[in-house]
Amino acid sequence: MPYRIEPLFDTKNPAFVTLDFAAAQDQNDPLKHLRDEFVIPTKADLKSERYGPATAHPTDGDSSKSLETCVYMCGNSLGLQPRRTSEYVKKYLDTWASKGVYGHFKELKEGLPPWLHIDDAIKEQTAKMVGALPGEVVVMETLTANLHLLMASFYKPTKDRYKIIIEGKAFPSDHYAALSQLAHHNIDPSALIQISPTCSDTPYLSTEHILSVISQHGASTALLLLPGIQFYSGQFFDIALITRHAQSLGITVGWDLAHAVGNVPLHLHDWNADFAAWCNYKYMNGGPGVIGGLFVHERNGRVDKVSLPNGNSAAEDPTQSEDQLAFRPRLSGWWGSDKSARFRMDNKFVPIPGASGFQLSNPSALDMTAVTASLDVFAMTDMEALREKSIKLTAYLEARLLKYPDGTPPYRIITPSQAGERGAQLSVLLEPGMLDQIMEILEEEGAVVDERRPDVIRVAPAPLYNSFVDVHRFVIIFQDACRKVVASRASKKTPDTESGTAEVENGVS
Ligand SMILES: Cc1ncc(COP(=O)(O)O)c(C=O)c1O
Structure with missing residues (x-):
């Protein structure tokens, strides 16, 4: 894969582990403004019993304020909410409230596309995300x-x-x-x-x-x-x-x-x-369980007219000639059928060429609206620029995790070390029995990661909204948690259990 893998940082420089170093990386980050596109929960938000923000969300230009936000490293599970999502969803609600069924058809000033065409509207952007032709992708189902x-x-x-x-x-x-x-x-x-x-x-x-x-x-x-x-x-x-x-x-x-x-x-x-x-709810930030997407290669989505025995091709209007079309069989629904014939209700399935011909139902406009908000944030950059930042950010996380201040770390990274063989996630295998206590401390300190039992935490610095300061803060909290858990386990050792514990500790090298 075409990525340079030489060391990105001078890890021998003592300043490498400092907040100043991380903040300087953020200053030089050409994508740093994208963080402001997201609602980053504060530590207080995460602890609050209320469902909404417990405090005003700080913007993160100022590092003293940024300490109030949580360290969200869980975009591999559920991406954060783009700020524009609530604006777009409000438009959707207002359209529904004020237009009713006309919302399906009516072009509105400063509105979102009519719901009837909302699946077409997000094809171009989705295609860019996966390196496809617009006709090869569709946003549908889960x-x-x-x-x-x-x-x-x-x-x-x-x-x-x-x-x-x-x-x-x-x-x-x-x-x-x-x-x-x-x-x-x-x-x-x-x-x-x-x-x-x-x-x-x-x-x-x-x-x-x-x-x-x-x-x-x-x-x-x-x-x-x-x-x-x-x-x-x-x-x-x-x-x-x-x-x-x-x-x-x-x-x-x-x-x-x-x-x-x-x-x-x-x-x-x-x-x-x-x-x-x-799915569109992890790095895509579309919201929990939101509508997904699929790709069908151009050559598999073709709808061909078949020549009739007399040498003529099917009638000009393909919707009138179901029998003379050749296409890949699929489980079908009305939304995959030719748009112009959709409302004829004549039971002639004429697949839309490409991925759209695999649709079943009319898509949830609410979901589409949330995905549109997410895609509009991605449209502010491109995947190559994001990847460049991501490689650096993940390498920084890796280098910091490998620098354990107290000798041998009680964990090891099981994600490949080559940049070309990984994305934004590092999976960290803990010594057996540490996971629950570590997760408890991380939660208490406002560091959000996810766990894969029995012993793995997954840490994902998402380049759209995570910063080098986030990584710095995470590593400080995590390594501190490791020290505490190792110390508490050592203090609980009795002569009877000592050999057992030593065996367990040797289990992770
Ligand atoms: C790799 C992978 N496949 C499938 C799924 C299931 O996704 P869904 O519940 O949207 O069908 C997930 C969910 O996290 C996943 O991570």
Whole structure:
């Protein structure tokens, strides 16, 4: 992958671990203004029993004020709210209140697009996020539902080719989806092939290993479904190479981009993925459970007119000639059918060419509005600029975590150390038994990360709104928590338990 990996910081410089150093990095950050586009909860907000902001949100230009905000490093799970989301949602509510059903059709001054066209309006921006042609993407449904819809169309098992390859630590929803697709086709669950790490003490899957498992099952596999970025380890897979290899063996290739979209630049069209799906609530900041998105490569979304026996092509108006159209079969609904014919109610399904032809229902305008707000923030920059900042920010977090002031740290990073093999997330494996106490202290101190039991915390500095000062603050809080937990465990040691504890501690090197 085309990223420089040489050290980005002089970590031997004693100033490297200071607040001033972090603040200076923020000063030089060309994207620093984007932080102001987000509502960053304060520490008081997080602790309050009230649902709304407990205090006025400080803007973060002033570092004394920034200490009041929480340290939010959880964009891999749920992105923060763009400030404009409430403005756009208010417009949506006002449109509904003042126009009723006319909101579907009416172009309004300074309003959002009419709801009837709201799915078209966000195609261009979505396409940019994943490196696709506008016709190759659509915002619809939710991630797992979309994976099923896509598999219904793309997983076509035959007697000889019927296996689905996923990874051993696939997100449970992907695992269930693939397994239930097999069951749906009456295929034995042993046809689910799982790529697992070759070494038990790391979740790392080398590209070589992935390719070799694909080759091993090449002749009998119908579908490969992998994540662009692995949710647990944060590993960023080589999508282009893996896609090419699997397709050369006749395998259809789909990607779950939940942790990749809005996190790393993607080039789905050029990488020739058959299909992909993602959610819009992690790095995309669309809001919890908001509508998702999917990609269908141009060559798979074609709707062709078929020549009639007399040599004529189908009638000029394709909506009148369902039988003479050739397209990939899919589970269909009215919203995937040609717009001009949608309200004819004549039961002739004429798919919209491209990804839009996979839609089922009219999309939630409320969800679309929230995603539009999110995309408008991304439109203030581009994924290449974000990636540049992200590589630096994540490298800074890594370098700071590796500099543990008290000797050997009671944790290790299990995310790949190469910038090209990860996005904005570092997964930190703690010594066994530390997780609960560490999470408790982090919560108390206003540092928000998420946990993957039994021993991992995931820390995600999102380049749109996280700063170097955030990373500095997080590392201070986290390392302090580690020291406290290690000390409390040591003080609880009795001669009887000492050897047991030593064994546990050796478990993490
Ligand atoms: C990798 C991955 N796949 C699938 C899902 C399920 O997403 P949804 O609940 O939107 O279907 C998630 C949710 O976090 C995920 O991280």
